[in-house]
Amino acid sequence: MIETVPKSMESFDMLGVCVLFLSLITMSSTLEMITPTQPLRDPVNENVTLVSTNGTFEAGFFSLENSGSRYLGIWYRNISPRTVVWVANKETPLQDHSGVLEVDGDEGFLSIKDGTGAKIWFSNASSHTPRKPVAVELLESGNMVVKDGDNNFLWQSFDYPDDTFLPGMKLGMNFKTGHHRALRSWKSFTDPTPGEFAFGVDTRGLPQLVITKEPSDYIVYRPGSWNGLSITGLPGEITDPLIKSLFVMNEDEIFYQIQLLNSSTKLRSRLIPEGYQVRLIWSDETKRWDTKYPGSFDECERYGMCGANTICNVSGAHQHCECLSGFQSNFADSTCDRTRPLGCNKGDKFQKYEGMKLPDTSSSWYDKSISLGECEKLCLSNCSCTAYAQLNISVQGSGCLHWFHEIVDIRVLAQGGQDFYLRITTSKLQGNL
Known part of the structure; x- marks a missing residue:
């Protein structure tokens, strides 16, 4: 004998299934x-x-x-x-x-x-x-x-900020409130607990962008200072068709900012858990984030990779370090020492380096108004001044930047860069590099 299910029971079962289905929908x-x-x-x-x-x-x-x-x-x-x-x-x-x-x-x-x-x-x-x-x-x-x-x-x-730098956001210091804005890396890609690295503006000397590592907050990467056109270590920003970069310094605040030239562009920079910054752009065609910066990463990006008074250069796939002019390698402690002490007011000259990422400016001095010629004379008149450069290279150039004592974290750039003048004794003056 075949049993038939009453239609009222069928309706009840269907209602139960629907209720269960709806309960699972978010x-x-x-x-x-x-x-x-x-x-x-x-x-x-x-x-x-x-x-x-x-x-x-x-x-x-x-x-x-x-x-x-x-x-x-x-x-x-x-x-x-x-x-x-x-x-x-x-x-x-x-x-x-x-x-x-x-x-x-x-x-x-x-x-x-x-x-x-x-x-x-x-x-x-x-x-x-x-x-x-x-x-x-x-x-x-x-x-x-x-x-x-x-x-x-x-x-x-x-x-x-968290670990992501968005267009329109400011990184830097508000002097009125004392508030410092900086990125902070995550502990891992799946754990947003604050990690070891921070990316922000070092306001000592001429302000510069740096990535630091806890617990001592020492610098591990240094994009560098502003030269009127771009961050000295990011010359590609000058010709970037997607963004305009700004670096503002006044009595109220210091900040770095990027602005989109097309509001439909989706662009972000992230300080990843390993401690370096990547800039990414969204592709509507491939539906993924493409890496825009860095195009490639080399060892010269590491802060002070070659030590003090050295220059880091990448040729092809190889990176090498060499002492600056007027210095020689001390194999005992892998440093570069002066071959002869500076003569102070006794005829020192300057060796010109071209296409450079300028060195660490945390112990530097700068003046926005004086000319490059005056900058050279002022450096020569100070026995502690070891190098100089133009502060602002936009238009016809202006301003003066001085370094004292050791030169740290200078490198040759594949594109862009600027002139750097190293103080040496007259007998060691060589041709331009």
Whole structure:
């Protein structure tokens, strides 16, 4: 005998299947802003995010690959796999979906709370009383901002960089507030805990871009100082058709910034866990990030690779070190020492080197107004001055830069570069290199 199932039972079974199916679907919803009455939550089966005006970036809670920890971050919205550019709670991840991002309507600070209501991360409060209403928005630049009723920025993520440098972001020092903006590497590609390396501006002497390593913060890579056209170690920025680079120095602040010449370009620089910077551009054709800088990496990029008073040069696949003019190798301790001491005011001259990445400027002196000829005379009049160069090589050139004592981290560049004048005794003067 064949049993038949009542149609009411078939309908009930189908309803159960539909309910089960819907329970497995992750729903998505977006917010244009976060307000004191509309926080950003992290429900289990709903992907709630804050989205920028044109949909380039989104912010929300997420997990990294092979991890159940939850972070509040910012990433490119329509790029797969997810490309994260900023993380808030790097050292205090949530272990479930209980996280809530809130903004305080009275003081204008952000906070992330866990399921118990405890704050696991919070931003700085505004220095002045904000005018209501207060809201959080994500800009098309990838900058998440807290704004008041007068559109004043009370806080912004660009002031607290993670490991990624985006166009429009500033790296450097604000002298009014004492705030220093620098990238910080991740511990690994799957762990955003702060790593060993930082990328920012060294404000000693003539300010320069450096990558340092903890715990002693010694320099490991040095893109260098600004010469009026580009960072001295990044001459390719001068002719780059995609960006314009800036380096601003005034009484209020010092900062390095890149700006896009075409707003549709997706470009980012990342300080990777190994400690060096890579610049990447998104290809819509191949749907991947292509490496734009460095095109290749050589040993001369390592800070002080050859030691003091040496020059590093790469010829083909080979790198070699040689002593600067007027110095000779001391095989006992692998250093370069002067063959004869400088004569001070007794006829010293200068050896000209061309196409160079200028050396470390952390102990240098500079003047923006004097000419190159005056710069040479001023160096000769100071017995401690060991080299000079033009400060600004744009247009007809201007300004003066002096070095004292040892010359560290100078190299020959394959393209670009500038003139460098090394002080030597008259008897050791040689032809131009």
